[in-house]
Amino acid sequence: MIGLEQVYWVAGAMFGGIAIRSWRDRSDRKRAGTAAFWALLAVSFAFGSRIGDLANGAIVLALVILGGTRAIGRGAPATTSARERGARAAARGNAIFAPALVIPLVAIVGTFALALPSWHGAPIVDPHETTLLSLALGVLVALGAAIAWLRPPLIAPLDEARRLADSIGWAVILPQLLAALGAVFAAAGVGGDVGRIATEWLPVETPFAAVATYCVGMALFTVVMGNAFAAFPVMTAAIGIPLIVTRFAGNPAVMGSIGMLAGFCGTLATPMAANFNIVPAALLELPDRNGVIRVQIPTAIAMLIGNVALMYWFVYRR
Template structure:
């Protein structure tokens, strides 16, 4: 049976490969420090279950020290040439999205299969099923892309290393901010926020509760830079006590759409650098700071429309049953 531990091992091996290839890259501007940074992440993924709280805490402090003292450099590994990539894109056009679409299809299909079929229950653990199915989707998408496009054998790892170098320390923001959200929950920040919100917004109807929850998720995500950090706070403050508890909303629907509302905030904030800097890096835009602001400005209209759609979906779906 595939468990979450297997997914951690796979990711750890990937970061270990990044570290080894970076260490062997004589042209890398920060070869030793970058290799140490990716190696520490690999250690956390491979051995985190055995390190314990103290060991993992020391490892995190080491990551902050290595990544925070100075910017990590960006390697330029040789894989395929720009001419080869341009020719492939021209020839295959939108079909190039097929490997990317395999990932969500397998993630959703694997999750449903694990819950509703005997084969799925035998293959995938019932704990963190979606994450495991997501990992399987990535593996199958990689296999499909390699069989179809036939790039150099090391191209996926080398291109992954280049992209992670471009993102740098910001790649750790989701995990760090999710941990911060857990700390806020333990400190009962949600209760304090809930009291402040109820003083400003009278929770007299499901519509007001839904609007307060979704807008709160988006705004707190804009401040924190990550919906995973906002989710435990706003759900404890508004989602569970009011949308679910007072008005009887379906908790699964409320929580799922609430997270999507938070992701709308991710599109509108420079604090979510790990997400919004990726388009600028993929497009290799020269001025990354201006590019980041340009990406956010381009995303704001879509984010506001999606936020309104999420509020409507929650209002019309969460109270039907």
């Protein structure tokens, strides 16, 4: 069955190629570190499922040391100049958008169609992962179409990927690393401790105080953990169920739904939510790593107040 593992192999091959090209790029004074970083990432993708937890842990540690101590540099892959790009954009017209649009198109169709084909009663494609698999398929189709149409030098897709990967740099592994920290926090029982503190120290004697504490707690806990999914079980067990639902007879569907959205306000405001806030700053080459968070904070505060109001309004209605 085709599943995520096969997609990881493709990613491993891509990062492996980037590592080799980085190693051969003498314009990068830190090319050994750069190449090692991408090579470790390639190993993690291609062989991560087979080498065991401890070896994966060692890879994580090595990636963090390389990425965290400025040991990785930035290559200078051959690409086109701004003037050439302008000329090509004018010559090709809007057709240049077509390959970019192929990705979402294949992704939509694939999400519904990939689960259908089967061989002797067993699905060919993992039906639980059709969204991510369709995204990967869309990328491969778009890449094939772009190469066939644009006829770039054969190495160009790899070198262009390296150009972008180098501009993102160490932030490439940040989302996965934060997920790993979440697992350590969970194993150490951090969530339960925070929940205990919240309930022992905060006054929640009225229905409104319960709603406000629950929503603000969801947002703050999410700021710390970077993920509303980690905050939800803790805050809901500590305040949501015992107070809002049981003591004040609130509607659990309203509480759960708006409570999670209150957590998302925290996601907008924290560097811990790296794939939403820090990675885009790197991807868009912003000078300030927190540039995206800065423009989101007013919206996050307004939405938190709004969620408290909405929950208080709807949750106690019968």
